[in-house]
Amino acid sequence: MPRFAANLSMLFTELPFPERFAAAADAGFKGVEYLFPYDWPAQQLAQWLADNGLTQVLFNLPAGDWQAGERGIACLPDRIAAFREDVFMAMEYAQALDCQQVNCLAGLKPDELSSEVAFTTLVENLRFAADLFDAQGLTLTLEAINSRVDMPGFLVDTSATAMAVIEAVGRENIRLQYDLYHMQIMEGDLCRSLSQLCPHIGHIQFADNPGRNEPGSGEIHFDTVFAHIDSLDYAGWVSAEYRPLTDTATSLGWFNATKQEP
Numbered sequence: 001m002p003r004f005a006a007n008l009s010m011l012f013t014e015l016p017f018p019e020r021f022a023a024a025a026d027a028g029f030k031g032v033e034y035l036f037p038y039d040w041p042a043q044q045l046a047q048w049l050a051d052n053g054l055t056q057v058l059f060n061l062p063a064g065d066w067q068a069g070e071r072g073i074a075c076l077p078d079r080i081a082a083f084r085e086d087v088f089m090a091m092e093y094a095q096a097l098d099c100q101q102v103n104c105l106a107g108l109k110p111d112e113l114s115s116e117v118a119f120t121t122l123v124e125n126l127r128f129a130a131d132l133f134d135a136q137g138l139t140l141t142l143e144a145i146n147s148r149v150d151m152p153g154f155l156v157d158t159s160a161t162a163m164a165v166i167e168a169v170g171r172e173n174i175r176l177q178y179d180l181y182h183m184q185i186m187e188g189d190l191c192r193s194l195s196q197l198c199p200h201i202g203h204i205q206f207a208d209n210p211g212r213n214e215p216g217s218g219e220i221h222f223d224t225v226f227a228h229i230d231s232l233d234y235a236g237w238v239s240a241e242y243r244p245l246t247d248t249a250t251s252l253g254w255f256n257a258t259k260q261e262p
């Protein structure tokens with residue numbers, strides 16, 4: 001079975017954030033991720049990870065004013081200076097948390113911004129980040145997020161767009177973040193596209209669809225997809241990034257079932 005991690009921004013939210021680390025470890029997870037670490041001192045987060053024997057598998061670069069609706073600033077030409085400052089802050093956290101990968105949210109494209117300028121800005125920002133990350137042995141990931149349900153207007157909403165950006169960046173340490181939930185909504189054909197994109201994938205996340213809840217709540221055949229991921233040359237983490245239908249413990253049937261296997 002794949003190496004599963006828990007996303008603490010969506011799982012274990014019955015508990016205050018600091019207590020989610022122990023809850024994830026108690027449930028059997030060895031790795032965790034969450035949207036943003038920046039509200040907490042890096043040393044505090046590192047302590048919670050160490051206390052619970054957990055690996056920090058991923059977090060996001062700052063993504064602008066989330067509460068105000070921003071979903072990344074990397075494609076915005078008037079935010080380049082802020083993006084660059086964010087890269088340095090993310091590197092400090094990655095080092096303190098011993099985290100190997102940081103994801104970049106491309107952002108929503110304002111109507112008045114041309115697609116060409118948004119694309120070029122994103123590529124240049126990612127190249128800037130990738131070059132700095134490289135010196136620290138870090139990998140940058142870029143996620144395609146569905147624009148049909150969750151993020152209308154998100155610039156990078158298909159695997160083809162994400163791969164066009166990654167190819168234009170042209171650096172070894174930028175990889176695709178493949179989220180099964182977003183890809184099911186936008187493209188489907190999950191096993192075939194996982195096979196084709198596997199050489200470029202740095203991180204996988206999942207939720208069922210519709211609803212973005214746990215495996216078994218929707219239309220994705222997770223037994224098949226997880227077995228398929230196992231058959232690929234993919235050594236990265238596979239993170240549960242779903243909203244439990246009721247509570248986290250009840251939602252973990254899929255995970256507990258994987259522990260029964262020989």
Ligand SMILES: O=C(O)[C@@H](O)C(=O)CO
Nearest residue numbers: 035060105143145179205
């Ligand atoms: O899929 C998602 O939504 C996340 O991976 C994320 O980081 C931004 O919301």
Ligand SMILES: [Mg+2]
Nearest residue numbers: 143179205241
């Ligand atoms: Mg995701």
